[in-house]
Amino acid sequence: MYPRISDFINDVFGTSYVWPVQSYGFFMALAFLLAAVILRAELKRKEREGLLQAVEKIKDNSKGRLSEIILNILIGFLLGFKLPHLYNNYNSFMQNPQEELLSADGSLLFGLLGVLVMVVVLYYSGRDRKKEPTKLKIHPYQHTAMLILIAAITGILGAKVFHQLENWELFLRDPMDALLSLDGLTFYGGLITAAFFVAFYGEKHKISWKIMGDTVAPALILAYGIGRIGCHVAGDGDWGIVNTLAQPDWLSFLPSWMWAYNYPNNVLGEGIPIAGCIGKYCYKLPEAVFPTPIYETIMSLIIFGILWLLRTRLRIPGQLFAIYLVFNGLERGLIEQIRVNNLMRFLGMQITQAQLISSLLVISGIVLFIFLTYSKKTKTPQDGL
Numbered sequence: 001m002y003p004r005i006s007d008f009i010n011d012v013f014g015t016s017y018v019w020p021v022q023s024y025g026f027f028m029a030l031a032f033l034l035a036a037v038i039l040r041a042e043l044k045r046k047e048r049e050g051l052l053q054a055v056e057k058i059k060d061n062s063k064g065r066l067s068e069i070i071l072n073i074l075i076g077f078l079l080g081f082k083l084p085h086l087y088n089n090y091n092s093f094m095q096n097p098q099e100e101l102l103s104a105d106g107s108l109l110f111g112l113l114g115v116l117v118m119v120v121v122l123y124y125s126g127r128d129r130k131k132e133p134t135k136l137k138i139h140p141y142q143h144t145a146m147l148i149l150i151a152a153i154t155g156i157l158g159a160k161v162f163h164q165l166e167n168w169e170l171f172l173r174d175p176m177d178a179l180l181s182l183d184g185l186t187f188y189g190g191l192i193t194a195a196f197f198v199a200f201y202g203e204k205h206k207i208s209w210k211i212m213g214d215t216v217a218p219a220l221i222l223a224y225g226i227g228r229i230g231c232h233v234a235g236d237g238d239w240g241i242v243n244t245l246a247q248p249d250w251l252s253f254l255p256s257w258m259w260a261y262n263y264p265n266n267v268l269g270e271g272i273p274i275a276g277c278i279g280k281y282c283y284k285l286p287e288a289v290f291p292t293p294i295y296e297t298i299m300s301l302i303i304f305g306i307l308w309l310l311r312t313r314l315r316i317p318g319q320l321f322a323i324y325l326v327f328n329g330l331e332r333g334l335i336e337q338i339r340v341n342n343l344m345r346f347l348g349m350q351i352t353q354a355q356l357i358s359s360l361l362v363i364s365g366i367v368l369f370i371f372l373t374y375s376k377k378t379k380t381p382q383d384g385l
Contacts, residue, residue, distance in 0.1 A: 080114025158193025235266025240290025
C-alpha cells in the first residue's frame, strides 16, 4: 500500500522523497475533478437541447459582495496563521500533513497581518471597479465550480455526521479528535447531505431537481469509483471480511491480490508488524481479506457506462437519477455482504447502516421511476415536462 503519493514514487524509482500528499486525498481530488468535467459537459448538452436556459442577471458593481469580502479576509487570516507554522514544523508537516493542517497551532500575529494585506488588496482592487450595473448572462455550466464546492463541503460534513452516529461510543470518547479527523467518512451520509444542498442550489438558479439529478448521476458514480481506488491504495480500512477461500479456477486470470489481500503498509497502522520495515506505516493484516474497494470500483465503472449510454435515451427528467439510485443501492447492498462494517439493530434484525440506506435507495429509485413515467403518461401535450 502507498499511504502517500511519494511512497509510490519511491517504490517505483528507488528514491526517498517525502511529500505531504496523501493517496486518499489525491484520488478524492481526482474524483472531484473528473466529476466537474462530466457535470460541465452535461450542463452544456442539456442547454443545447433546450432543457436548461441561460439566466440574465444584473450585477451591482458599486460595492463588493459581503460574502466575498468575508471569504477573502478569512483566506488571508488562514494563510498568515498557518504558513509560518508549517514552515517551522516542516518535517512534522511532511509526515502528517492532515494533523498539522487541522490543528489549532499557528501564528496569530501573522494571521492578523494576512487580514491586513487582504484588506489593502480588496481596497485597491475595488477602486478600479466599474460603478455602473452590469448585465450578465449566466449559463448553467457556469455553476459547475460552485456545485462541486457545495458537494465537497456538505458531502464531507454529512459523511462525518453519519459516521459519528454509526460510531457514537468512539465520538463520546474523544469528540474533538473525531470531528477534526478526516478518518471515518460514511459515503451515504455525504451523498444524502450533498444531494440536498446541490438540489437546493440548482432550484435557486432555475435548474429543477429532476434535471440536476440526471446531470449529476453519471458524475456521482464515476467519482465514487475513483474514490474507492484511493481507499484501496491507502488501505484506509474499507476492506472486506477475512477471505480464506481458494481462488476459483475461473478467476485464475486475476492477480491474487484481487481475490485476497492483507493490505501491507496500510495508512491505519492496523495489523501485525512487517519484518524489516522501518517507518510509520509498517503493519499488515494478519489474515488476507476481500479487497472490496477494487470490486466497488469495477462495479461503479460498469454502472457509469450504463448511465452514460442511457443519458441521451431517456426523455423524462428524473428517470436517469432514479436508475442511479437503484444501481447505487444494489451495488452497495451486494458489497456489504463481504465488507467489514458496524452492525445495528433494526426491526429485530442486525444490519449495517449502509444496508438499510441502500435498501431505501433501491425502493426510492423504483418508486420514483414509476411515478415519473406514470405522471408523464397522464399529462397532456400542453403540460410539457
